[in-house]
Amino acid sequence: MMRTWFVSSLLVMGLLSASVVLAAGSSAPVARPAGQVTAANAAPFIGDWTLTLQGPNGPGTFALSLKVEQEKVTGEISSEQMPKQPITDMSIADKRLNLGYSFTWEGNPVEAVVSLWPSDDGKMSAQIDFAGGAYIMLGTASRKDPSKQ
Secondary structure, rough: HHHHHHHHHHHHHHHHHHHHHHHHHHHOOOOOOOEEEOOOOOHHOOOOEEEEEOOOOEEEEEEEEEEEEEEEEEEEEEOOOOOOEEEOEEEEEEOOEEEEEEEEEOOOEEOOOOHHHHOOOOOOEEEEEHHHHHEEEEEEEEEOOOOHH
16 A cells, blocks of 8 residues: 555656656746737737747648737638638737637547747747647747738
């Protein structure tokens, strides 16, 4: 009984330390409770973007478009492998915009969350989290035509 408790404690401590190390080593900011997205707080993100991301299986490029229609923020995302998908869920926390959408891959629905946030170097950072962390891509977002923004 004591041995089982000891082994269980070691596993829990290992998992906790691994999550702390992952959080400390991550370049993505830690998410905080999210609020409603308004035209005003989404203003820095409105426009057409190219997401240049890197994942475990290599690079990927996505087109993201965010606009305001009748005071409501709307958006869509696409790539060479994926037709335009509507953004169905939005939230904002601090300076991080989170955009949720879903698509079908090989007959299975997949949930995804795109996150955009300003980085320390003045650029925009981007991440897509597929299937609740099963696959994550991280990189940058750049405006397609900054002069029209």
